[in-house]
Amino acid sequence: MTAQSNVRSSGTATQQTTGRRFTVNIRDAGTLLGLILIFAVFSFLNPVFLTGANLLNILQQSSINACIALGMTFVIISGGIDLSVGPTAAISAVVGATMMAAGVPIPLALLGALLTGMACGVFSGTLVAVAGLQPFIVTLGGLSLFRALSLIVTGGNPIFGIPQEFRAVINGDLFGVPTPVVIVAIIALVLWIVLNRSPLGEYILAVGGNQEAARIAGVPVVRTKITVYVLSGGLASIAAMILIGRLGAADPTMGNLWELDAIAAAAIGGASLMGGKGSVVGTLLGAIILGALTNGLTLMNVQAFYQLLATGIIILVAMLIDRATRGAA
Template identity: 45%
Template sequence: MLKQSPAFLPLLGLLLVSAAMAATTDHFFSSDNLVNIARQVSINAIIAVGMTCAILSGGIDLSVGSVMALTGTLTAGLMVAGLPPGLAIAAGLAVGIAFGVGNGFFVAYARMPPIIVTLATMGIARGLALLYTGGYPINDLPDWFEFFGRGNVLGVQTPILAMLLVFLVAYVLLDHTPLGRYIYAIGGNEEATRLSGVRVARYKLLVYAISGGTAAIAGLVLTSRLMSGQPNAGIGFELDAIAAVVMGGTAITGGRGSIVGTLIGAVMLGVLNNGLNMMGVSPYLQNIIKGVIILLAIYISRNSSKRA
């Protein structure tokens, strides 16, 4: 049963990468370093949840990094302007979800390619963040806001707790609700799903709304960690999220994968980054190594799908 799970190969890969890093670095398995990895992984993992839904449905969302920046800068700006904290946070989340709904509308109802739609909204969201801030970070945030990025609850750091909660909700959603079954079905065979009576467009709209929402949550956590609304935040984060999803065993063509695999993929990427940094590997060489591993993960995933 374990071998048949989409998360089996990612788990095996995580164990091998962890063993290699432990053998080549000092203090890799120290408690401080493991907590540090989990904290570093948290933001990318939260984004990867929404990206998993998009890829499972046969799509993709390239706008998540820019939506993060827009959410963070808008929330920071509203708080500095004196808006009540709850309303400022709600406004940031609403903007992220609104961008997701916009992506979903053009993909599901206008029948436009997801990669083109989200590439366009990536530029729009980034442009709005830069326009709103004038290209400068927004600082002087209230002290209490630091809790979301640097606080802890019962000894568990807030970003890690947020990541676990988001994954728990996504696990229930994808594995134990009709929405999850429809997302898998749409990615597997959209036309057959439509002919079976499922309102495909509605569920694809929800998928992108989820992706926008998780990007907004990640943006709030990052802004809290930095205690600054950065208009250039999130650049390249969409690529890391896609890498986590693919390394977690989700088929890039949709219809096959698991949210547990995505969590493993995100952790594997974090372990790889952490270990290479501890080894003093050049950042340029790190990009090459990660690119090779991602290609290998896609190759293994594709071959395992064919055998299945």
């Protein structure tokens, strides 16, 4: 009798999982349709928009936000939020640039920046998962703390001396595709596999869906929560390295409002701020939508505050869609 019950439970779980994936795919398709619509409108208004050079420019401009948003998506799926990704990127950039300027080999400098970002994630994740503090409050405190540290270390001055060979790689391309786009594509592929084909992905979805039920089922809740914040911090440091490679300097004030753009991309892509739902593909599409929107409005000489207005409207529409789909479920 117990075996039969387990079989029935397994079948029910499989049906629920299949339904969840089907829902996510539908939402991804809706996000893609929105992207196509935006491309159609801007290509009609400005023929330059659909040129190959401009499309590559959109992808390159979207790469940094996409990198940040992918980490944010995992945090959101787990039921949390990370408001400190911008300052985390800044302090990672400061560490990496300082090491490069001091003559440290580039791979070691990149590792130092990556470990800095991950350490910020450990700090936030531990306070959330172990101390039981609210993610919003913890990461809001981290926002101020990490920003202050980057300003104190540098005295508020940018750091120059980024090696030309590093800049050449970041500003180069692979078969005509800009290096930042290739980097983010590889990261996205790995994260898609993690979320959809690994136990960690199942743990993250379970914790975000129902933390107490996940704990009873044997899911390592504390370790899972810390992991997503470490991932978010690490991806913020990678985004920072991409940016300083493009600019040739590390500014301690960089990353301002990156967290809002990342949350927007994740929300547009179908991630629910209630936790338990999100998509790597959807987040990528969300980041490209924001990049295309900014690019198209810039080509039309629309002032920046109207671009913010358009972005805000898109985010609100995405939230309404999420509420409607949850109600329908």
